[in-house]
Amino acid sequence: LQVNFGPVALKQLPFETRMLGGAAKQDVEVTAAPELKNGKPEIVFPVALPDKGFFDWVDAFLERNPSYVELSERKINEWASKSGLWRPKSSGPTCNDTPGVKFGIPLMDDNSVRRVLDAIAPTQARNYIVPELMANLMSTERSEALKKFSALDFKTTAKVIMGEPDEEFKQIVQALVLADKKAAAEAKKKIAAIEQERKRLLLDKKKKAEEARKLKEMAQKKKLGQDVEDELVEKDEDAKEDEEMKADAEQEAPVELTDDEKKLWYRKLDVPDVLEKTLSKTYASFSLPSKEEGFEEISYAWQPEAAVSELFRKWILERKLMQPAEELQPGEWFKEEWTKWQKTLQGWRKLQAEWKDPVKKKALIARKKAELAKKKEANSADGEKEKDSEAPEKDEEVKLMEVNAEDIDVSSVDDVTDLGNGEPLFADFAYEDWTLLAARYELHLLLHAFKKDLNDPDRPS
Numbered sequence: 435l436q437v438n439f440g441p442v443a444l445k446q447l448p449f450e451t452r453m454l455g456g457a458a459k460q461d462v463e464v465t466a467a468p469e470l471k472n473g474k475p476e477i478v479f480p481v482a483l484p485d486k487g488f489f490d491w492v493d494a495f496l497e498r499n500p501s502y503v504e505l506s507e508r509k510i511n512e513w514a515s516k517s518g519l520w521r522p523k524s525s526g527p528t529c530n531d532t533p534g535v536k537f538g539i540p541l542m543d544d545n546s547v548r549r550v551l552d553a554i555a556p557t558q559a560r561n562y563i564v565p566e567l568m569a570n571l572m573s574t575e576r577s578e579a580l581k582k583f584s585a586l587d588f589k590t591t592a593k594v595i596m597g598e599p600d601e602e603f604k605q606i607v608q609a610l611v612l613a614d615k616k617a618a619a620e621a622k623k624k625i626a627a628i629e630q631e632r633k634r635l636l637l638d639k640k641k642k643a644e645e646a647r648k649l650k651e652m653a654q655k656k657k658l659g660q661d662v663e664d665e666l667v668e669k670d671e672d673a674k675e676d677e678e679m680k681a682d683a684e685q686e687a688p689v690e691l692t693d694d695e696k697k698l699w700y701r702k703l704d705v706p707d708v709l710e711k712t713l714s715k716t717y718a719s720f721s722l723p724s725k726e727e728g729f730e731e732i733s734y735a736w737q738p739e740a741a742v743s744e745l746f747r748k749w750i751l752e753r754k755l756m757q758p759a760e761e762l763q764p765g766e767w768f769k770e771e772w773t774k775w776q777k778t779l780q781g782w783r784k785l786q787a788e789w790k791d792p793v794k795k796k797a798l799i800a801r802k803k804a805e806l807a808k809k810k811e812a813n814s815a816d817g818e819k820e821k822d823s824e825a826p827e828k829d830e831e832v833k834l835m836e837v838n839a840e841d842i843d844v845s846s847v848d849d850v851t852d853l854g855n856g857e858p859l860f861a862d863f864a865y866e867d868w869t870l871l872a873a874r875y876e877l878h879l880l881l882h883a884f885k886k887d888l889n890d891p892d893r894p895s
Contacts, residue, residue: 468501468561476589477562478502479579481570481723482596483749484707487607487700489530491595491735492565494606502561508533510547530707531567556583568708571720573727580728590730592723597737597745599699607701612691614701619689715760717753718890722746754892759884768883775875782860783868785851789861802834802856 438444441455482488519537569575788794834855850859
């Protein structure tokens with residue numbers, strides 16, 4: 435990009451024009467180059483928790499340091515609005531951190547302005563502040579942002595603003611809260627004035643209608659030849675109206691902060707800093723900045739590092755205990771156990787169907803008898819020193835033990851597929867029983883898989 439400020443054009447033009455370099459001093463405003471500390475431009479990354487005064491601090495910082503340029507979506511929206519671009523009300527910001535650039539113009543809405551800024555800003559020796567709340571809380575995002583400013587020798591600073599603010603910031607918050615209350619009171623006053631004017635017009639209309647009615651009655655009486663005294667419309671209603679107007683126009687009490695408002699550390703904004711849905715998916719990866727990421731300086735604006743670290747740890751732990759693990763995905767252990775369970779369940783249901791089939795039931799009983807006979811023969815072979823009379827005859831029929839499934843303690847069953855007589859424990863299960871069994875096992879599997887897949891000592895399940 436080449437810019438020519440004059441005083442002579444680089445190429446002959448078919449018309450006469452004045453160059454910017456030839457402008458009169460009273461027609462231009464010359465801005466001095468920003469002062470650089472130690473001859474180096476600085477880029478500041480403020481780090482704070484959501485809804486804890488982040489953007490109020492940024493605004494106060496920029497007011498105290500006008501040489502710093504803000505790089506953010508909200509600043510792009512501000513520049514665009516000052517340039518005359520109209521933003522539809524339906525595309526208003528849903529959060530302060532990423533309000534979105536939505537003007538209904540493709541070349542604005544495609545985020546190309548931000549990409550151009552990211553490309554040009556690192557080449558200019560200026561002071562910057564990057565108020566990206568959520569990105570500045572994640573180590574990977576901070577490292578990527580620092581890489582963009584490696585072309586020039588920038589002083590990279592992380593400003594941690596957490597904990598109880600200093601008195602200066604508290605005064606700023608109180609002033610902002612008071613300004614909001616005054617604006618709300620002024621809006622309420624305007625609405626009341628409009629309502630008062632509406633009532634006055636309604637009373638005037640009613641009074642005129644009453645006067646017209648009385649005049650009509652008087653004219654009718656005169657027409658009939660009746661004696662009519664000129665009646666004047668009573669002024670009682672006027673007096674009442676004046677009293678109502680005076681009552682409505684009474685001096686309102688001055689707008690002041692309450693005792694609770696004077697104790698506020700942060701101002702509650704109309705729009706959240708970060709959407710709760712987005713925060714629940716990312717908060718677990720939040721961390722405080724470190725010099726290993728590439729920062730030249732890390733400063734703590736309100737509280738010392740130790741206090742901030744403890745506060746940050748408690749904030750993360752509180753959210754872990756209250757928020758669902760949105761980022762959790764089923765692991766390999768869960769998938770393997772789930773596959774095994776599905777196969778086992780299918781096998782059990784198949785066995786139940788065979789037990790209910792008379793033909794297959796006989797086969798199951800015969801197989802059970804064969805197993806018992808084989809086991810008995812094996813026991814006899816081990817005790818061949820015993821008397822021959824004690825050994826079973828080959829044609830001796832093996833009898834199965836009689837079992838009443840309703841009298842069995844379920845927890846004492848070693849094999850649910852065989853109660854001892856070939857009958858499975860679930861022989862009489864109905865649809866509802868299978869559903870309850872599946873729900874119980876799936877809940878058991880879910881609890882154990884949650885602990886394994888989350889793998890977080892702060893959330894032991």
